[in-house]
Amino acid sequence: MTDKQHARHFKEEEPKRRRRERKTKEEKAPQRPAKREEAAAYPEAEPEDEDGFTQIADVVDSAAGDAWDDPFDLMPEMQEESEPVQLKAEPEPEPKKHHPIRNLIVFLLVLFIAAAGVFGYEFHQSAQSVASSARAVAATGSDFMSSVQSGSTTSLSGNAESLARYAASMEQETESPVWKIAEHLPVIGDDASRVATLADVVQDLTDNVAKPVAESLSAVSGEQPFADHAINASVLKTYCDALADAAPSLAAAQETVDSLGTADFAEVAEPLAAMQERLDTIGAVAGRAEELSPVISGMLGAEGERTYLFVVEDTSDIRSVGGAATAAAVMTIDNGAIRLESFEDLSDELVRDDVLTDDEQTLLGLMGLDGSFTADDAGSLPSFSRAAQVLIQAAEASGKTKIDGVIAVDPLFLQSMLGLTRGVTASDGTKLDGTNLAALLLAPDDEDTANTSFAQTASLAVNAVLSNMDEMSYGSLAKVLNAGVDEGRLLFYMAEDDEEKVLDAIGAAGSFAEDASTSETGFFLSDVSDTGLGSSISIEGTIGDAVVASDGSISYDVTVKLANSAEDTDEERTLSAPGKEAEEPSTFMGFAITAPAGAAISKLSCDAASESDDELSLYGTDVWAGTFSLGPGESASFTYTVTLPAGADAALTLRMTPQPMAA
Numbered sequence: 201m202t203d204k205q206h207a208r209h210f211k212e213e214e215p216k217r218r219r220r221e222r223k224t225k226e227e228k229a230p231q232r233p234a235k236r237e238e239a240a241a242y243p244e245a246e247p248e249d250e251d252g253f254t255q256i257a258d259v260v261d262s263a264a265g266d267a268w269d270d271p272f273d274l275m276p277e278m279q280e281e282s283e284p285v286q287l288k289a290e291p292e293p294e295p296k297k298h299h300p301i302r303n304l305i306v307f308l309l310v311l312f313i314a315a316a317g318v319f320g321y322e323f324h325q326s327a328q329s330v331a332s333s334a335r336a337v338a339a340t341g342s343d344f345m346s347s348v349q350s351g352s353t354t355s356l357s358g359n360a361e362s363l364a365r366y367a368a369s370m371e372q373e374t375e376s377p378v379w380k381i382a383e384h385l386p387v388i389g390d391d392a393s394r395v396a397t398l399a400d401v402v403q404d405l406t407d408n409v410a411k412p413v414a415e416s417l418s419a420v421s422g423e424q425p426f427a428d429h430a431i432n433a434s435v436l437k438t439y440c441d442a443l444a445d446a447a448p449s450l451a452a453a454q455e456t457v458d459s460l461g462t463a464d465f466a467e468v469a470e471p472l473a474a475m476q477e478r479l480d481t482i483g484a485v486a487g488r489a490e491e492l493s494p495v496i497s498g499m500l501g502a503e504g505e506r507t508y509l510f511v512v513e514d515t516s517d518i519r520s521v522g523g524a525a526t527a528a529a530v531m532t533i534d535n536g537a538i539r540l541e542s543f544e545d546l547s548d549e550l551v552r553d554d555v556l557t558d559d560e561q562t563l564l565g566l567m568g569l570d571g572s573f574t575a576d577d578a579g580s581l582p583s584f585s586r587a588a589q590v591l592i593q594a595a596e597a598s599g600k601t602k603i604d605g606v607i608a609v610d611p612l613f614l615q616s617m618l619g620l621t622r623g624v625t626a627s628d629g630t631k632l633d634g635t636n637l638a639a640l641l642l643a644p645d646d647e648d649t650a651n652t653s654f655a656q657t658a659s660l661a662v663n664a665v666l667s668n669m670d671e672m673s674y675g676s677l678a679k680v681l682n683a684g685v686d687e688g689r690l691l692f693y694m695a696e697d698d699e700e701k702v703l704d705a706i707g708a709a710g711s712f713a714e715d716a717s718t719s720e721t722g723f724f725l726s727d728v729s730d731t732g733l734g735s736s737i738s739i740e741g742t743i744g745d746a747v748v749a750s751d752g753s754i755s756y757d758v759t760v761k762l763a764n765s766a767e768d769t770d771e772e773r774t775l776s777a778p779g780k781e782a783e784e785p786s787t788f789m790g791f792a793i794t795a796p797a798g799a800a801i802s803k804l805s806c807d808a809a810s811e812s813d814d815e816l817s818l819y820g821t822d823v824w825a826g827t828f829s830l831g832p833g834e835s836a837s838f839t840y841t842v843t844l845p846a847g848a849d850a851a852l853t854l855r856m857t858p859q860p861m862a863a
Contacts, residue, residue, distance in 0.1 A: 333366045334395070334471030337402050340366065341478040344410060345485075346675060348417070348443070356414040363406045370399035394460045394472065401453045401475075408449035416442035426669035426677070433502040433536040439674060440496050443489035450486045454479040485678060488685075488706045495699045499605075501533035508533070509588075509595055510540065511608040512658035515860040516642045518734030519579030520724035520792060521587055521691065521710050522610050522858060527655035528591075529662075530600055531607070538666055543659040547576035549594035556590065559818045566814055566825035567790025568728040580726040582792050583819070584608070584710030585700065588693035605694040610858060611638035613689035614658065616680045617665045620672045624664035626657070637661055638861065642735040688858040712794070712819050719850040721801075721842050722794040723760045725857045728827070729788035735860040736766040737787070737830070743854055752846025758854060759839050762808075766832035787830045791838070795822040796852070799844045808836035 340362045347355040416438065425435045457476050462469060497503055510531040513523030529543040551573045556564070560581060561573070569577050578590035588606035595603055609617075618624070619634020626632060632640065641657055684690030691710040694700045703709040712722075723741060727734045744757035764787060791813075795801045800822050804813060813826030830836055842852055 333370045334398060334402075335474070337363060337366045337370075338471055338474035338478055341405075341475070341482070345478065345482050348413065348439075348482075348675065356410075356417055360406065360410040360414040363402070363410045367399070367403040367406045370395075370402055397456065397460060398472065398475065401456055404449060405453055409446040409453075413442045413446050416445070424670065425674045426672050428668075428670055429538045429540075429666045430669070431500055431533075431536040431538070433497055433500040436500065436536075436674075437493070437497050437502075440489040440493040443486040444493040447483075447486040447490035450479065450483045454483045484682065488682070491702045491706045495696075495702050498696070499533075499694065499699060500536050502535050505532055505534040506604045507531070507601055509592060509600070509603050509606045510662070511546075511591070511606060512543070512614060512655075512662065513579075513608055513610045514641075514654055515610050515858075516732040516735045517576075517730050518725055518727045518737060518857065518860055519576075520582050520726055520857055521579060521584040522608060522688070523734070523860070524576050524579060524730075525591060525608075527658040528595070529659070530595075530603075540663065540666065543655040543662075545655055546591065546594060546598070547574060549575040549598055551575055551578065551590055551594055552597070555593050559816065560586070562816055563792060563818055563823065563825050566816065566827075567726055567792060568788060568827045569726075569790065580724075580728070580790060580792075582722050582724045582794055582823075583712035584691045585693050586712070588691075592695075604696070605692065605699075608691045609684070610689045610860075611641045611658075612861070613680075613684040613687075614638075614661055614665075616683065618661050620676055620680065621665060621668035622671070624660055626660060632657070632661055632664070642861065688855075712821075719796045719799070719844055719848055719852045720855055721758060721796060721799075721852060722792070722855045723758075723838070723857070724792045724794070725762075726790040727787055728790045731787050733764060733766050733787045733832070736764055736832075737860060738763045738765065739856055739859055741854045741856050743852055746851065754844045754846075754848055754852075756842050756844075756852045757839065758842060758852075759837065760856070761835065761837050762830060763835040764830045764832055788827065789830050790825070790827050792823060792825040793838070793840060794818070795842055796844065797821055799842055799848075802841045802843065804838070804840040806836060806838045808838075809834075 340359055344356065344359040344363070347359055420435045420438045423432060423435050425432050425439070454476075457472070457479055460472060462472075499506065508531045510529050511525050512527040513519070514526035515523035517524035517526070525547045526545050527543045528546045530541040532539045556573060556578070564570070564573065564577055564580055567580055569580060575591050575594035578587040578594075581587045581590075588608070591606060592603045615634055615637040618632065618637050623631055623633030630640070641654060681690065685706065685708045688710060690708065692703045692708050693710075694703060700709060700711075704711050723739075725737070725739070727737075739760065739762055741758065741760045744759075747755045749755065793801060793804070797820065801815075801824055804824050806813070806828060808828035808830060811826060811828040813824050815822065815824050817823065824840070828836060844852065
């Protein structure tokens with residue numbers, strides 16, 4: 201083998217041999233660190249330079265020497281380099297224990313806390329903005345109602361624009377992603393949903409109530425609804441129509457907001473409660489306007505002159521639906537212009553036998569009235585519409601013109617109306633105003649200051665109200681009218697059936713609840729002895745919880761408590777109306793208890809002295825009536841059970857004779 205062949209053979213085989221030796225050493229040596237750590241663990245190790253083999257071959261080809269010479273002898277520097285490097289094995293490091301699940305949880309927790317912090321901050325800022333807008337909406341809603349009541353159409357437009365701005369702000373916030381997330385979170389989710397719903401309601405009220413009402417009322421801008429002895433019928437009709445158009449949207453909003461209940465957080469609860477209160481107020485006004493809108497023009501004489509009997513009831517002689525018809529006057533209304541004739545006492549006018557039904561006469565007899573009935577006795581009937589019909593018959597029989605209806609007010613309502621004016625001064629210098637009229641009519645402290653009769657004093661007050669109507673705003677008058685209707689101190693009867701149905705629908709008719717869908721029981725009082733102590737009597741009624749029987753019928757326990765605050769030492773009638781004679785200061789009372797249509801009364805009990813009672817049928821319903829004594833300083837308690845038939849939808853309500861004086 202020549203030297204060249206030997207060198208070539210060495211070049212081909214030597215790398216193989218060296219790889220075999222390296223592999224054997226690696227298998228015997230301890231395991232080296234992982235690849236990533238290899239460079240740090242063995243910094244002195246250099247990679248093989250395979251180009252060295254080419255260098256050896258070149259040297260061998262050019263060198264003189266024996267064919268069997270070892271090539272490493274020819275290249276001593278390569279021989280040193282080719283010596284195998286003995287590496288000292290280092291101990292294998294302890295493998296680290298990894299916890300991937302724990303680390304992931306920690307990571308996610310940190311991420312969640314960070315995200316929650318960002319979300320909480322953003323939601324807090326958004327919630328503060330929405331709450332501020334909601335409070336502003338409630339305040340603006342109150343201003344809007346005040347503008348409607350005062351007739352300030354300029355303010356109405358500004359109120360509508362403000363509502364639109366607040367509504368847009370609320371909607372923008374509650375439509376954001378952060379708010380949508382909040383609605384699904386515990387604790388705050390319910391309130392977040394409430395506010396989002398409230399934002400939708402505000403937007404709907406802006407579009408369907410505030411803007412349309414403002415636009416409609418702009419047509420009567422600058423026109424006054426009232427003047428001296430006159431009502432602007434066209435302006436009032438415009439107001440009714442505008443509110444009537446808004447009534448459905450208001451009713452829907454009221455139902456939605458009421459369904460939201462009470463919020464958990466004060467930031468939400470406060471504006472929500474304010475919205476509920478505002479909607480209840482304006483909703484009641486709009487609801488009545490919606491009912492009145494079709495008939496208001498005719499009732500105000502815009503479609504022909506109307507004649508009414510205007511009655512100021514003397515509640516010192518308390519009656520089922522108010523008081524004795526001591527002061528009555530004929531009132532005509534021609535296209536809003538009001539003319540009032542002189543007041544007179546109609547209470548002693550006799551009533552024809554055929555005017556009262558047999559059941560009504562039986563009722564009045566059980567209540568302590570017998571013999572020939574008068575117009576005043578009709579006031580003991582538990583239905584104002586029937587009492588008004590009897591009163592009309594008596595008035596027409598006395599020579600009065602044809603009467604189209606009756607308007608009845610009590611002293612407290614008349615006092616509230618007088619309070620809308622500057623008041624009036626009587627001929628003796630006594631000032632009558634919104635603070636003292638009822639007391640002067642019903643219980644004067646010094647009889648010498650009341651030198652006029654009840655009818656004369658009532659006439660003075662009514663004419664003062666009519667003469668100063670231009671001082672009234674629509675809102676202030678509407679507030680007094682609504683309160684009078686709600687408390688039963690302002691009652692209407694219209695001979696026209698469609699008008700009477702409207703009055704009944706808004707609760708102003710004082711009619712007997714003959715509708716089976718109305719679960720109303722009534723407790724009515726009449727001072728049949730005419731002692732004039734009726735104004736000292738207080739009335740309080742409560743209804744217990746419903747009890748459902750196995751047959752589905754529903755029973756309620758009703759309690760009515762009465763008290764006579766007159767003093768035993770009253771030898772003279774200091775609690776009567778002026779001009780009346782002093783009588784024995786004891787009160788012989790008649791009472792009537794009525795059941796809803798289809799219901800029954802049972803377990804009637806009374807702890808008053810001289811009590812007697814009996815059952816009868818009146819207007820197709822179950823009624824109990826009788827008498828009892830309630831002297832000065834005495835009290836009495838009535839308890840009874842009302843059982844409604846199975847399937848009755850409405851809960852039982854209680855209607856009573858109005859409290860003669862404020863509690």
